[in-house]
Amino acid sequence: MTTAPLRKDAARNWERIVAVARGLVDEGTPLQLNDVARRAQLGVGTVYRHFPTAEALLETVATPCLEELTAQGEQALAAEDPGRAFVGFLTRTVEAQVTDASLSMVTSAPTDALPRTTELKQSLWSVGGRLLDRARDAGVVRADLTSGDLVPLMCGIAYAASVHSGDPAVRADTARRYLTALLEGLCEQRTPQDPHPAR
Secondary structure, three states: OOOOOOOOOHHHHHHHHHHHHHHHHOOOOOHHHHHHHHHHHOOHHHHHHOOOHHHHHHHHHHHHHHHHHHHHHHHHHHHHHHHHHHHHHHHHHHHHHHHHHHHHHHHOOOOOOHHHHHHHHHHHHHHHHHHHHHHHHOOOOOOOOOHHHHHHHHHHHHHHHHHHOOOOHHHHHHHHHHHHHHHHHHOOOOOOOOOOOOO
């Protein structure tokens, strides 16, 4: 089903509403449509016509990040090195979680307001699972690690990184360090070769 394009004035209003909402999310302010309307200098009815609920607006704010992560995951599936592709995907995911406040709220929500959100979340979980399967089949991650483990593990890292700083760049650096430490527990331990083999 295709959606008819918005008129120019309606498109401008839509963009203004989303931009205001993006700013509120970034500053940690809960989205309230009346507040968004006031800050966007638009009528409340205009905001409600575009976004009937705050959840729909929040999901719209998160959509570009979800789309980018999904696209990056699809690209990673084409990489030759399954282990590097898997680690790269996890790294980008956890960086997004600590730099885009909308992502964690939307991905952890039990229900979705928009069909597009459900589609993107399912695609993201699917691509993450396929990347894990490739890495596991290649023997570079633990055999007992499942796709159901990935979301809570990534959320745990994001939460731990967010505790230490409000600065997104610092949070991202901390999250990368924590992910590296976690991966040491996920990766199969290989027996080091004897540097002085028996002759």
